[in-house]
Amino acid sequence: MSSPWALGTLASEVTRSTRSILHADMDAFFASVEQRDDPSLRGKPVIVGGTGSRGVVAAASYEARKFGVHSAMPTWQARKLCPQGVYLHGNMPKYAAVSRQIRGVFEEFTDLIEPLALDEAFLDITHSAHLFEGPEALARRLKARVREETDLAVSVGLGPNKLLAKIACGLGKPDGLYQITEEEATALLAKMPIRKLWGIGPKAEERLLALGIETLGALRDAPVETVRKVFGRHAEAIQARAMGHDERPVETERAPKSIGEESTFPGPVAQRLKLVEAIVEHSETVASRARRAGYLGQTVTLKIKFEKKRSGKRTAAFEIFEGLTRQKRLDRPTDDAMTIRKAAESLLQSIELESPVRLLGVTLSALRRAETEAEKPQLSLFPVATEEPPGRPSLGAVMDQVHARFGANALRRAVDQLDKMTASDREKVGELLPEGDESTPKSPKVPRPGRR
Structure with missing residues (x-):
């Protein structure tokens, strides 16, 4: 069945200047969901994010913003500005479910949707606006439908391109509708x-x-x-x-430029062994995501941020981070965790650790589609220990199947599980508990293999 939005002007007949782009952004999304679900929080300053001294604000209600609190702000600073605020650890699975509801509403108006985050998206309404008596009427109906389905407010901006639509959305917040025409821009x-x-x-x-x-x-x-x-x-x-010029189309399926995983340690880490353990964890995650998305990558990047103490007030003692990245190009594209791990470990060996580490990340880039099995990495004439024997299924693929059926912690590499798990990490494996809760479940230690 063809899309109802294929009606009207053909894409080939549409010039850039005749486009109608809508930018939708949920207002204080995480905090608004919490206020919706708990009426006692309405009208109060609500801050969602890391609740510990080293946490970061993910979202702040408009009541909290009056005190100067905003997203990406360190939690200790938010508490100083707004000590009376309600600080919540958050619930990413719930927010993701609401995001899917919102996406369903957007699909009532166009199938040309470019999601930017759980709470934000571009919609190309060029071909569907006439069905709703114009862009502004469509936008008003979209706002009403989001409210009907989720009991949440969405701000909407309209413009002839993505840049102006996004700026318009910001000018209309909160719960607004603002349009910038080409003539006004x-x-x-x-x-x-x-x-x-x-x-x-x-x-x-x-x-x-x-x-x-x-x-x-x-x-x-x-x-x-x-x-x-x-x-x-x-x-x-x-x-x-x-000048307001922006030729970028709304991309419904954007090919990723890289696949990466990083996390901030709860405290400074000086032991290389702990960093290697983090590399193992991140390499597994990156490889699994690459396989699920059907990509191979040929460049491995290691990202590290060091902790530098700041003199002065104690609350600001750990706010300065100095970072560096190192890259290594592989002989051939891969989606194998062991290959990624070995490359990242070699990069770590080249770095002199002059200060404790606070953040570590592993990224796979130079991506291309793994179109067929023939494009999977082939065994070399002189195989190395990390390659699978002929005829045996990839260990990574087997682990993917086990994780899909029994959960992310059902099968792990033979290394100790990290105690560096952050709140976002726990959310990914369904272990979300308040930060610092002593009842947080810990996976049993897995014996290390003997050295070879």
Whole structure:
């Protein structure tokens, strides 16, 4: 059956300037879900995220934002700003279920949906807006349907491209509907601070301000040579965005550029053995995700962040992190955990650990589709110990089947289970308990094999 949104103008007849793009963003999503499910929390400042001293805020209700609390803020800082707030550890499986409900509502209006996160998505409504008497009428109906299905508020922005739709959504928050037309874009953006432009982070903002560039209008009019000092070869593209130009399509299926896994240790780690254990855990996860997605990767990256103590107040003693990354290109693409692990371990050996480690991550990139079994890595003439014997199923594939049937902890490599598991890690394996709860289940230790 063909999609109902295939009616109307053919895609080949649609120019970029005639597009209608909608950006939908749930308001304070995690916190709003908690307030919805517990009426006693309504009207109170609710902060969801890591509840320990080293935790990070994942979401803050609008009541909490009045005190200056926002997402990505260290929890200790949030508690200082809002000591009367209600701090919750969160429930990712519940949020994911609500996100699926919201996605179902979006599909009532178009099948061209690009999810950005659990609570945010772009919708291309170019071909379906006329069925709802125009983009604005469609947006109002979408907001009403989300409220009907979830009892939650969604802010919506409309524009001729993704950039303007996202900016419009931000201008309409909370629970708003804002539209930026192509004719309005140049004058509206010219007065906005540079940080409003999607893609400009704190470091780029600092460098632009040092050059005297404070607004998007100033960025647009600056000599391209000046902008190159900050953005290099991307300078022209950034200036085009500052004028409201954005040619990117809504991508319903975006091919991943990389598959990675990282976690922050509860405390500083100085022992290499603990870091190797983390590499083993992350390599297994990355390989499993690559197999499920049907990808092989040829570049392994190890990411490490070191802890640097800050002098002064105790609460801020661990806020400075210095990071580095190392990469290794493999002889051939792989989705094998042992191969990824060996590459990451060799990268670790090349790093001098001058300070304790707070974060470690493993990433597989240079991805391509594993189209057929023939494209799977072949045995070499002189096989190494990590390769499977001919005719035997891949150990990784067998582990995937066991995990799918019996759970993520049913079968593990012969190494000690890490005690570095963070809240997000526990959520992934269904062990979510309040941070610091002594009743958190621990998997039994697995004996180490003897050294060879």
